[in-house]
Amino acid sequence: MRRQLAQVETTGTSREFESQVLAVDHTMGDAILLTVSAPTTVVQRLNSGQFFNVSCRFPGSFDPLLRRPYSVYRAHQQPSSLTFLVRPFGRGSAWLAGRTPGERLEILGPLGNSFVIPPRAQRLLMLAGGVGVAPLVMLSDVAVARGLDVVFVMGAADAAGLLPASELRGPVEYVVATDDGSRGHHGLATEIVGDYVHWADQIYACGPEPMYRTLRTVADTHRINKKPGVQISVERGMACGFGACLGCVVETRRGMIASCVDGPVFDFDEVVF
Amino acid sequence: MTAVTSHGTADLAVDLAPHNPRELLLRNPFMAASGCFGYGEEYAGVIDIQRLGAFVSKGITPERRAGNAMPRIVETPAGMLNAIGLQNPGIHGFVKKYPTLWDSWAVPAIVNISAEAVDDYAMMAAMLDEQPGIAAIEINVSCPNISRGGYCFGWDAEMSAEVTRAVRGVTTLPIIVKLSPGASDIVSVAIAVEAAGADAISLINTLVGMAIDVRRRRPLLANETGGVSGPAIKPIAVRMVYQVASAVRIPVVGMGGIMSLNDALEFFLAGASAVQIGTGIFVDPGLPIRLIDELSQWLDEEGFSSFNQIVGLANVGFRSGDPHLFRFREASGL
Ligand SMILES: Cc1cc2nc3c(=O)[nH]c(=O)nc-3n(C[C@H](O)[C@H](O)[C@H](O)COP(=O)(O)OP(=O)(O)OC[C@H]3O[C@@H](n4cnc5c(N)ncnc54)[C@H](O)[C@@H]3O)c2cc1C
Ligand SMILES: Cc1cc2nc3c(=O)[nH]c(=O)nc-3n(C[C@H](O)[C@H](O)[C@H](O)COP(=O)(O)O)c2cc1C
Ligand code: FES
Numbered sequence: 001m002r003r004q005l006a007q008v009e010t011t012g013t014s015r016e017f018e019s020q021v022l023a024v025d026h027t028m029g030d031a032i033l034l035t036v037s038a039p040t041t042v043v044q045r046l047n048s049g050q051f052f053n054v055s056c057r058f059p060g061s062f063d064p065l066l067r068r069p070y071s072v073y074r075a076h077q078q079p080s081s082l083t084f085l086v087r088p089f090g091r092g093s094a095w096l097a098g099r100t101p102g103e104r105l106e107i108l109g110p111l112g113n114s115f116v117i118p119p120r121a122q123r124l125l126m127l128a129g130g131v132g133v134a135p136l137v138m139l140s141d142v143a144v145a146r147g148l149d150v151v152f153v154m155g156a157a158d159a160a161g162l163l164p165a166s167e168l169r170g171p172v173e174y175v176v177a178t179d180d181g182s183r184g185h186h187g188l189a190t191e192i193v194g195d196y197v198h199w200a201d202q203i204y205a206c207g208p209e210p211m212y213r214t215l216r217t218v219a220d221t222h223r224i225n226k227k228p229g230v231q232i233s234v235e236r237g238m239a240c241g242f243g244a245c246l247g248c249v250v251e252t253r254r255g256m257i258a259s260c261v262d263g264p265v266f267d268f269d270e271v272v273f
Numbered sequence: 274m275t276a277v278t279s280h281g282t283a284d285l286a287v288d289l290a291p292h293n294p295r296e297l298l299l300r301n302p303f304m305a306a307s308g309c310f311g312y313g314e315e316y317a318g319v320i321d322i323q324r325l326g327a328f329v330s331k332g333i334t335p336e337r338r339a340g341n342a343m344p345r346i347v348e349t350p351a352g353m354l355n356a357i358g359l360q361n362p363g364i365h366g367f368v369k370k371y372p373t374l375w376d377s378w379a380v381p382a383i384v385n386i387s388a389e390a391v392d393d394y395a396m397m398a399a400m401l402d403e404q405p406g407i408a409a410i411e412i413n414v415s416c417p418n419i420s421r422g423g424y425c426f427g428w429d430a431e432m433s434a435e436v437t438r439a440v441r442g443v444t445t446l447p448i449i450v451k452l453s454p455g456a457s458d459i460v461s462v463a464i465a466v467e468a469a470g471a472d473a474i475s476l477i478n479t480l481v482g483m484a485i486d487v488r489r490r491r492p493l494l495a496n497e498t499g500g501v502s503g504p505a506i507k508p509i510a511v512r513m514v515y516q517v518a519s520a521v522r523i524p525v526v527g528m529g530g531i532m533s534l535n536d537a538l539e540f541f542l543a544g545a546s547a548v549q550i551g552t553g554i555f556v557d558p559g560l561p562i563r564l565i566d567e568l569s570q571w572l573d574e575e576g577f578s579s580f581n582q583i584v585g586l587a588n589v590g591f592r593s594g595d596p597h598l599f600r601f602r603e604a605s606g607l
Binding site: 011012013014015016055062063064065066067108236237238239240241242243244245246247248249250251255256261 | 308309310311315316318319320331339340343344345346347348350351352353355357360503504532552554555556558559560561562563
């Protein structure tokens with residue numbers, strides 16, 4: 001309690017914490033696994049699908065100015081910490097991917113809604129495209145811990161871009177696809193996901209926008225009465241993270257919805273692409 | 274939320290509408306800027322919003338607006354471009370929810386209004402006049418005037434004054450007119466709105482800007498152009514506050530790129546009686562609350578007993594009502 005009071009006094013908000021980089025591990029392609037310390041209160045109340053807005057610049061610098069959103073790849077109790085999967089892409093992510101253990105980071109969160117596992121769902125199908133795999137790894141951990149069945153489909157440009165199978169915990173069926181055919185199915189992950197749609201009680205997906213467009217066709221041809229439901233995590237550039245600026249909206253049948261508070265997880269059938 | 278009280282002893286209070294019987298009393302000079310703080314409730318669980326001097330709502334329009342297509346935000350060097358397109362529930366949707374909510378809050382809530390016709394500004398102001406929980410109206414004149422071929426109200430002194438007069442005619446609420454930095458002569462706009470009945474002036478709104486995606490050979494924003502905010506615009510904002518604060522006698526509220534106490538002090542010394550923080554809140558949500566304590570401590574250390582003592586200290590012509598003094602130097606001594 002004292003610690004938290006002190007935080008409010010120094011940062012002016014209870015939602016931000018100063019974190020220390022604990023480990024950097026190389027994983028898939030040029031992406032890294034960045035493990036950072038986090039208060040126990042943060043780790044305990046966290047749900048899969050939620051994200052954190054990370055400051056991607058040195059203290060005192062204003063460039064790049066805006067925080068970058070990162071989904072949680074895995075949360076740990078001992079020591080209390082979070083792992084993010086960071087692919088160096090533009091300026092902010094490249095800065096973040098270049099951090100080394102011992103360095104400090106300013107992190108805001110947890111933010112956003114989360115994936116929901118419906119009460120009667122036993123068979124969960126996950127579809128990951130590239131670094132979109134991050135929130136699904138945490139979801140898969142949760143599902144396995146609850147004794148649910150998981151089929152995990154992942155697509156990447158090549159074998160190096162795939163999540164190593166050893167990263168998935170427990171009895172998970174892992175199916176892969178690569179654009180160049182260097183491992184698994186030669187082609188898109190959405191081309192093989194159709195085989196599992198009838199089996200699944202619930203589908204979860206996270207990947208780039210083009211993946212969702214092909215998923216639309218798969219979902220339309222393989223589902224009956226929009227069953228099973230599909231939950232997707234949508235990527236938008238963000239400014240505030242609290243629903244105040246409306247810079248991160250997703251167009252849905254209910255209107256323009258702030259993806260930082262009423263997302264990033266959306267019902268696929270509600271989203272207008 | 275824990276209420277951490279200021280440590281210093283200096284008096285931070287300011288009245289932004291000293292000539293209006295309804296007053297606009299702020300406990301401290303730190304406000305949250307329009308469009309960057311939603312309707313206050315978005316930040317209620319994030320910072321102790323009741324400690325703020327005041328906050329300004331997202332711009333409200335006569336009708337509900339869905340806003341622009343995405344992308345609406347692009348990061349630029351030490352700043353950002355936004356083209357949100359005034360997504361808001363419209364004045365009718367707004368009054369159903371927020372006045373009663375705000376009435377239960379201690380922090381003064383200011384409504385920012387935007388319209389494309391003078392009558393619409395007046396219609397909204399008249400509706401707001403009857404509502405509880407509203408401390409003041411901030412008129413956003415950075416909007417196209419439909420009856421003048423879409424020319425921005427805020428770029429023209431007479432058009433800005435016309436809006437101000439129309440609003441003044443229907444409400445006794447304190448009125449803050451928020452100037453557009455796109456005006457070719459911002460001082461004459463300031464003088465015109467003061468004469469038209471504004472209680473205070475705020476500035477600056479965003480500067481119109483643009484960024485292009487070289488790969489796609491298209492503008493990055495779906496709206497093509499947007500407003501530039503953040504540290505990149507601060508020197509422009511400080512200069513304009515300095516100019517306007519020497520030309521008018523009503524309080525001036527400064528904003529543009531404030532990220533630290535030093536930034537806020539620049540505005541105060543230039544003549545701002547309060548500041549608003551916008552983009553800085555996105556980057557650092559705790560900033561406005563921290564600044565209250567930091568200012569209080571700084572005033573103590575520097576030997577000031579009241580915040581009002583530092584307003585305009587760096588401005589030779591502060592509230593002289595003589596715009597020429599500064600204009601001459603601006604033109605001749607760059
Ligand atoms: C909820 C959420 C969770 C995320 N989780 C992860 C994660 O786990 N791992 C991960 O590696 N990344 C994740 N991201 C994406 C990560 O935040 C991006 O890498 C980042 O926003 C882009 O920043 P940058 O500094 O790399 O690129 P910038 O320097 O900002 O941009 C480089 C270029 O890419 C363009 N660009 C920027 N953002 C986007 C975008 N969203 N879509 C298309 N073009 C864009 C820019 O216009 C620019 O031209 C997530 C994003 C969201 C919204
Ligand atoms: C995302 C965003 C939305 C904004 N919306 C409004 C608005 O609705 N009405 C208005 O008067 N100003 C609006 N502004 C302008 C700000 O209130 C402020 O004048 C400007 O951003 C400069 O301050 P800053 O650099 O601290 O952000 C907006 C700014 C941003 C960044
Ligand atoms: S990032 Fe501001 S509303 Fe979502």
